[in-house]
Amino acid sequence: MLTVSVSPHIKSGESVEKIMWTVVACLLPPLILSIFIFGFQTLIVTAVSVGSSVAAEAISQRLLHRPITIKDGSAVITGLLMAYVIPPGVPWWIPILGAVMAIYVAKHLLGGIGFNIFNPALIGRAFLMATFPVAMTSAWLPPIRDAAVFKYMGSGIDAVSTATPLYVLKHYGASVLIEKFGSMSTIYGDFFVGWRPGCIGETSALLLLIGGLFLIYKKYITWHIPLSVVASVAFFTWVFGGERLFMGDPLLAVLSGGVLLGAFFMATDYVTSPSQVPAKLIFGAGIGALTVLIRLKGGYPEGVCYAILLMNPLVPALEGWFRPKRFAPPKGV
């Protein structure tokens, strides 16, 4: 039997599965490190998040009579990313609710992959912020220094919770930050590797950079969005983030919160980011500017999540404004 179909008859070896599972692989090192930073329960929270996201995907697709595509890895990424922006000390079942919101409402009710306006993982987190404000803003854990990964298992959150560097910086200033986390050089070093309070998967700049650069090397993402996000956060923090103009600490701003996780893994989501270079640069710069605005003037110490969610709905407009240059359109067009 010979196959007969429309040309082209050969295809590149790439596939949605290959892209998605590569992203998953790039996201795994920060998870493993998080076990050593915040303890074993990060693995439980993440597993629940991934498991419930995949289940939510299958159930949503079943309910909506669509083909079930859980093998493509896209729901796994959503689950991982949602867990990565949750504090490590939250109750283990919290991600289940986030997954329903992220996958069923934000993804499938809007048409499924390719049609969702907002990044599903971030919608999941925003929903959890709204419904569990206390846990989501206080279940921070001080990094473990002695590899006692079961240290926090079973203990109440309140007994151990701490504050994130951005919270300290926002409410008490730089001097308290140094008092709490050590000299600036210690801070840069610890934060770069990942030893700081924060969400499960956001703390290790080093591992996120390695993963992100690998995706750029594989040509699955381009450098435009990550670089413009990071540059914009650094620039606006430098200008407005200090006691006086041009006194802010851009390096600290980039190493704290979820800037690198957001820049490499969330703002580059194909569906919710633009495709043309100028649009990518505007999109990234907008995320950076909004992040700094929320950090400095908003009610929350961190703003990456909302900054991305605020830029997401601009993507259709950006796609319309910036289109590829036609080779040679008909005369008079």
Next chain:
Amino acid sequence: MPVPEEVEILLHQHFGAPCQPLVNKKDAVNEGDRIGDVEKGLGAAVHASVTGNVKAIGQSAHPVSVKAPSVIIQTDPEAPPREWPASDWQGLSREDLLGRVKNAGIVGIGGAGFPTHVKLSPPPNAKVDTLVLNGAECEPYLTTDHRLMLEHPEKIIEGAKILLTILGIKECRIGIEANKPDAVEAMKSACASASLNGFRVSVSALKVKYPQGSEKQLIQSLTGRRVPGFGLPFDVGVIVQNVGTAKAIYDAVALQRPLYEKIVTVSGRGIARPANLLVRVGTRISDIVSFLGGTTPGLAKVVLGGPMMGFAVSSLDIPVTKTTSGILFLSEEEIDARPYSQCIRCGWCLEACPMGLLPNEIGIYVEAGRPGDTSQFGVFECFECGCCAFVCPAKRPLVQFIRLAKMKAKK
């Protein structure tokens, strides 16, 4: 390859009206005799590719239109090959040269098969100043132009001179992809040793990038001119011919030999012995397969033409035509028949599209039942090179969507 026992010569091989047969059943025909021609309208004559007897005038399997009228000739195995002595063409008038091209049934053998004598008679208001010869192999897998440029560079240059004479212009540019330095070298030295008497013929090595062999891309690479949408090359003063067509024109004019042989690339993992073959028009694919040692067990798809724009066929009874440039026997692992899924907006097709169109949007509009609204995305500028569908990680049949859109959208 040896002359087959029987050939099936399609009467509708190329762009234009089908030919009417000029022979009857049981007639004896000679290699090179005209056996079909168009009575009126656009078209080109077809010729007997072997010496023998007409066995039948009937219907044959056709690569595109499923069935088409044909002349089947039983080969006379005793007949000696016909000789075509060279003669001087220099003194001939433009009309005589065009007449020889027409008599030989020359068509663009790069693929589309547009009758060459028509292409060489542009409307009087078109100011053609440059002839472009396409040596940038149109598609991957195909190597016929490459072989031809290595084996007959001087005939191609001679063909170019005939073309320039017919067009009454001086300038000819030959574009070859830079990954064929031997062909560039061969063509350059043929150029240097030919007596060009006043003609300017230059050979350029071009960037290796599919679709470099596409007419519009080639013209842009060589001359910097861009053919506008709905336009033709002569709108920017250019006429493009394939190097193979140039060689065929040399044969037609200098030897008065009609076009009845074709170099065909036979390739892919599904054939035992891949090769470039010189075959008679009308040779069935099945005869080529047995000459090359049969197909391999993994064979999944047979494609006439190149892998990016060729036609998949369901039967091996189809005969070679003047425009057959390749026959690909693709194996299971070469074709990637995975099912397609929703567009994930990766934007790779936008990156890949040589015309700067939006294949992703066209596909989504077609799926949403709005193919008529796709002209805003430039759907009519698409020449179906297949780059978008090649790179699409969701395996979306974008070319198919675009063809549907072209049928429904308004120009």
